Amino acid sequence: MIQMYHVTKSYPGGVEALVDITLHVPRGEFVFLTGASGAGKTTLLKLLFCAEPPTRGQILLNGRNAARLRRAAIPLLRRQIGMVFQDFRLLPRRSVFENVALALEVMGLPRREIRRRASEALAWVGLEARQAQPAIRTSGGEQQRTAIARALVNEPYLLLADEPTGNLDPDISLEVMELFKRVNARGTTVLVATHNRDLVTRYPFRTVALEKGRLLA
Ligand SMILES: Nc1ncnc2c1ncn2[C@@H]1O[C@H](COP(=O)(O)OP(=O)(O)OP(=O)(O)O)[C@@H](O)[C@H]1O
Numbered sequence: 103m104i105q106m107y108h109v110t111k112s113y114p115g116g117v118e119a120l121v122d123i124t125l126h127v128p129r130g131e132f133v134f135l136t137g138a139s140g141a142g143k144t145t146l147l148k149l150l151f152c153a154e155p156p157t158r159g160q161i162l163l164n165g166r167n168a169a170r171l172r173r174a175a176i177p178l179l180r181r182q183i184g185m186v187f188q189d190f191r192l193l194p195r196r197s198v199f200e201n202v203a204l205a206l207e208v209m210g211l212p213r214r215e216i217r218r219r220a221s222e223a224l225a226w227v228g229l230e231a232r233q234a235q236p237a238i239r240t241s242g243g244e245q246q247r248t249a250i251a252r253a254l255v256n257e258p259y260l261l262l263a264d265e266p267t268g269n270l271d272p273d274i275s276l277e278v279m280e281l282f283k284r285v286n287a288r289g290t291t292v293l294v295a296t297h298n299r300d301l302v303t304r305y306p307f308r309t310v311a312l313e314k315g316r317l318l319a
């Protein structure tokens with residue numbers, strides 16, 4: 103599923119965000135990625151989402167070498183990976199429904215199919231009643247669930263979430279975690295980056311810890 107071998111990531115200017123990371127995540131696993139601010143969590147997710155190339159090392163996603171993909175192959179690979187950003191990245195004036203549907207429109211699916219799939223994803227996160235609302239006029243928890251529905255609408259085999267509960271209060275954070283657990287129960291591999299210790303200790307999932315770009319044992 104995810105295989106990283108001796109992956110190093112240096113940003114221009116010389117910051118070594120990740121150093122010699124070797125990590126395997128089997129299909130269907132739920133993994134927490136922890137570490138202090140600046141430890142490299144977002145960088146690791148970006149590499150898996152092919153938003154940044156590794157400087158050295160190998161990344162295999164479902165056996166395919168993510169570092170050697172031709173530029174044209176990246177959108178296709180990303181479609182099979184759901185990404186939830188800490189700041190949601192919704193289109194504020196578009197409706198909840200449109201934010202989810204857009205992920206399907208770029209694929210050129212028939213209108214009816216888009217409607218069916220987007221509705222299904224919104225029902226799944228419990229947002230049917232809010233779907234006509236502009237995203238900006240929904241609560242933080244609802245925006246997060248919209249972002250999750252958007253990440254899931256293509257039925258990805260891998261869900262990456264960057265600090266998904268960072269801006270939410272504790273009750274809502276647990277709801278979001280329950281959603282991720284349900285996604286995982288359907289067979290999707292889930293990787294959640296967080297520095298929320300309460301969350302990590304509450305669940306029995308494997309925790310992978312980064313410190314200054316290095317993996318702790
Ligand atoms: N685009 C960039 N250019 C240069 N340096 C960067 C860039 N992005 C991140 N860094 C640096 O790389 C290191 C790791 O950053 P990263 O964002 O991966 O950490 P993080 O664990 O996600 O932190 P946080 O918990 O604050 O989100 C930091 O030192 C950061 O300053």
Ligand SMILES: [Mg+2]
Binds near residue numbers: 143144145264
């Ligand atoms: Mg980060």
